[in-house]
Amino acid sequence: MKVSRINIQVLLVVVVGILSISDGIETDKFRAPKLKPRKYLAISCRNHSASITDFGGVGDGKTSNTKAFKAAVEHLSKFANSGGAELVVPAGRWLTGSFNLTSYFTLFLAEGAVILGTEDPSEWPLISVLPSYGRGRDAPGNGSRYSALIYGTNLTDVVVTGNNGTIDGQGQIWWDKFHNDQLNYTRPYMIEILFSDRVQISNLTLLNSPSWFVHPVYSSNIIIKGLRIVAPYNPVSPNTDGIDPDSCTNTLIEDCYIESGDDCVAVKSGWDQYGIAVGMPTTKLLVRRVTCVSPDSAGIALGSEMSGGIQDVRVEDFTAINTQAGVRIKTAIGRGGYVKDVFMRRMVMKTMKYVLWMTGAYGSHPDESFDPKAIPVINNINYIDMVAENVNMTANLAGLAGHPFTGICLSNVAVGMSVKPKKIQWNCTDIEGTAHNVTPQTCSLLPDGNEANAGCHFPTDRLPIEDLPLKLCTHRST
Known part of the structure; x- marks a missing residue:
């Protein structure tokens, strides 16, 4: 049978029409999706999803998207009781000021997405200072400080993640204000979550925060993983x-990489009398498989703001490269609180000023109202299976006169010296403890012990956060 050209054209029109009508119908024969499924792990998956472009977002790196982010979060908060919602930030450069998160919510940065912190101060609102600090860290601020770029308080089940999307705080203007003494209020942090439960921050690149990068505070059940954090070195x-x-x-x-202008991981719990009054310790913290570069600070720091207490901290498989110290414990008279039951093992350190550093004379009080009778307690600090090379000084350990730091234990620690090391490798005052198989030889306040009484150990139990299950979620990106 002969088929005319006109009949063929009609047939094609009919077929195209059928495919157009059936677009989105869930059948193997007609399904022609425009969205590509992407898998990611999260504490919760969401039933609802939207893009920042649905709320007028423009990813040109110039247009402010602050109103778009706020409108998106407000709208998506309505789905909290029906499976929660996901806000997708697609590829592009999305300039914004500070915005808040909501509960049962995921902020997902797709591959190629960059959230840029605005350089317009008017888009950084002022919020109250933290009650456990009593003032801002940079400036008293009359009880106020700048809000974080991404902020949330009193939340349940919130996720900030992505396919290695980027958040760039564009912090240079804030660093300049700090150096020029032009700050009336404390600089913004990048991500700050307060008074919240079930928090996940993962699989992102974070650049150039105005101040601290990731600051969970007064919160519980937190997973922070797969972050690449980079800022220029201090100053x-x-x-x-x-x-x-x-x-x-x-x-x-x-599983984080951190290269910054201060401590890579800094464990805190409030500042002097304000932290004592709030009385919320940091407990049950596990840090593992983290690499740190910070020439003027530490890989792991405990304090100096530790007035609510720090207990049960576990660090393992940690690498510090070109840092001032591998581990620092910082406190002072007036801090009160405690740092106890700290366990660190399998740390590798390369090119250090000090491997271990402790001090009871780290000042910097919020005001003159601190209690000089508030004496911090440092006890049961364990360092196990550590290797360091190219080190100037092994340890500078200075406790408090009349209130020594106690229960310090070192086991299987080997330190290799730099070309021009310090003549004194151990500076020890007002400390008590033991050592086993440590080179170079320890100071007299850390006498050699045998394996039976060395006392160093690492807990064998699991922390509850290790058993918080992650679900395989599907994100659909254009």
Whole structure:
């Protein structure tokens, strides 16, 4: 049978029409999806999803998207009781000021997505200072400080993740203000979550925060993993701590790379009388498989703001490269609180000023109202299976006169010296403890013990956060 050209054209029109009508119908024969499924792990998956473009977002790197982010979060908060919602930030450069998160919510940055912190100060609102600090860290601020770029309080089940999307705080203007003494209020942090439960921050690149990068505070059941955090070294980017768990319980930090202008991981719990009054310790913290580069600060720091207490901290498989110290414990008279039951093992350190550093004379009080009778307690600090090379000085350990730091234990620690090491390798005052198989030879306040009484150990139980299950979620990106 002969088929005319006109009949063929009609047939094609009919077929195209059928395919157009059936677009989105869930059948193998007609399904022609425009969305590509992507898998990711999260503490919760969401039933609802939207893009920032649905709320007028423009990813040109110039247009402010602050209103779009706020409108998106407000709208998606309505789905909290029906499976929660996901806000997708697609590829592009999305300029924004500070915005808040909501509960049962996921902020997902797709591959190629960059959230840019605005350089317009008017888009950084002022919020109250933290009650356990009593003032801002940079300036008293009359009880106020700048809000974080991504902020949330009193939340349940919140996830900030992505397919290695990027958040760039564009912190240079804030660093300049700090160096020029032009700050009336404390600089913004990048991500700050307060008074919340079930928090996940993962699989992102974080750049150039105005101050601290990731700051969970007064919160519990927190997973922070797969982050790449980068800021220029100090003094270019002052106080750009990597991750600061602060008065938090049951926290996991793992598989992160941090290169910053301050401590890579800084464990905190409030400042002097304000931290004592709030009384919320940081407990049950596990840090593992983290690599740190910070020439003027530490790989792991405990304090100096530790007035609510720090207990049961576990660090393992940690690498520190070109840092001032591998581990620092910082406190002072007036801090009160405690740092106890700290366990660190399998740390590798290369090119250090000090491997271990402790001090009871780290001042910097919020005001003159601190209690000089508030004496911090440092006890049961364990360092196990550590290797360091190219080190200037092994340890500078200085406790408090009349109130020594006690229960310090070192086991299987080997330190290799730099070309021009310090003549004195161990400076020890007002400390008590033991050592086993440590080179170079320890000071007299850390006498050699045998394996039976050395006392160093690492807990064998699991923290609850290790058993918080992650689900395989599907994100559909254009």
